Amino acid sequence: MCLLGKYQCVDFRHISWGDLLDGQMSPRHASCHTGTALAGEETMMTKATVEEVPELDLEALPERQESATAERAYRKRQLAVAFRLFARYGFDEGVAGHITARDPEFPNRFWVNPYAVHFSRIKVSDLLLLDENGKVVEGTRRSNKAAFSIHSTIHEAREDVVAVAHAHSIHGRAWSALSRPLDPIIQEACAFHNDHVLFDEYKGLVLERDEGVRIAARLGSKRAAILRHHGLLTVGRTVGEAAWWFITMDRACQMQLLAEAAGTPRLMTEEEATLAARQFGNANMARNNFQLMEELLIEQEPDVLD
Numbered sequence: 581m582c583l584l585g586k587y588q589c590v591d592f593r594h595i596s597w598g599d600l601l602d603g604q605m606s607p608r609h610a611s612c613h614t615g616t617a618l619a620g621e622e623t624m625m626t627k628a629t630v631e632e633v634p635e636l637d638l639e640a641l642p643e644r645q646e647s648a649t650a651e652r653a654y655r656k657r658q659l660a661v662a663f664r665l666f667a668r669y670g671f672d673e674g675v676a677g678h679i680t681a682r683d684p685e686f687p688n689r690f691w692v693n694p695y696a697v698h699f700s701r702i703k704v705s706d707l708l709l710l711d712e713n714g715k716v717v718e719g720t721r722r723s724n725k726a727a728f729s730i731h732s733t734i735h736e737a738r739e740d741v742v743a744v745a746h747a748h749s750i751h752g753r754a755w756s757a758l759s760r761p762l763d764p765i766i767q768e769a770c771a772f773h774n775d776h777v778l779f780d781e782y783k784g785l786v787l788e789r790d791e792g793v794r795i796a797a798r799l800g801s802k803r804a805a806i807l808r809h810h811g812l813l814t815v816g817r818t819v820g821e822a823a824w825w826f827i828t829m830d831r832a833c834q835m836q837l838l839a840e841a842a843g844t845p846r847l848m849t850e851e852e853a854t855l856a857a858r859q860f861g862n863a864n865m866a867r868n869n870f871q872l873m874e875e876l877l878i879e880q881e882p883d884v885l886d
């Protein structure tokens with residue numbers, strides 16, 4: 581049995597002894613199964629692992645569903661799941677924070693969480709569809725004005741972006757007070773190496789679209805922004821990507837805060853940081869990482885799909 585194939589996208593907590601014995605194998609790694617007895621597999625597995633781990637597919641586009649209706653359902657499911665994951669990570673802060681997903685049929689519209697519903701309670705049926713003027717065109721609840729001010733400008737400026745995540749996470753906010761971009765000091769943090777910006781202004785709640793326009797302009801073609809005295813913002817070609825980058829970025833802020841509290845962290849060389857950026861900044865990896873948490877969450881909280 582090929583553990584690499586079977587478990588590459590499965591949460592460790594989900595692996596049971598029965599799974600280890602059931603002889604299932606991943607189609608991706610089927611070629612390393614030739615009927616050899618289990619005792620003989622260790623050598624074969626080692627060889628197969630080395631030979632068959634695919635090159636990181638950096639260029640692959642996210643999978644799309646066959647119809648706009650199916651793609652919309654997929655994006656909404658990921659969106660509702662992402663809010664519940666954000667709640668688990670402690671990224672909720674009262675009514676603050678929003679994640680949006682562009683509608684696949686009407687690209688000027690996007691799906692968003694309703695105002696004043698706790699992230700941990702959001703269901704697919706709670707999501708709102710806003711048009712380009714911020715009007716709710718689907719859904720029964722009210723929207724968050726700041727969500728429209730910030731997210732609509734990014735959806736407008738970045739055709740490549742499907743999802744935008746923004747929340748007032750503890751570590752992201754603490755780091756934002758330092759008014760500095762993140763340094764390449766931890767491999768995962770290199771997902772943002774040369775791929776994030778500091779939005780170095782603060783004018784209170786973002787209730788006007790003007791400020792959203794400036795955030796979008798500062799973000800440019802990058803993956804993420806640190807909003808001074810405010811929080812973090814990430815984007816992705818899927819909701820899963822944007823959500824995973826947000827989780828990774830908040831942790832990168834936490835790790836740099838910890839490292840700098842303990843001493844002077846050693847910076848990676850440009851070569852090291854570039855290598856880590858290719859590996860840990862890979863969007864496919866982000867999508868896989870999100871997927872395993874999505875599966876776990878849906879199993880534990882199936883009402884998220886209601």
Ligand SMILES: [Zn+2]
Binds near residue numbers: 676726746747810811
């Ligand atoms: Zn905010």
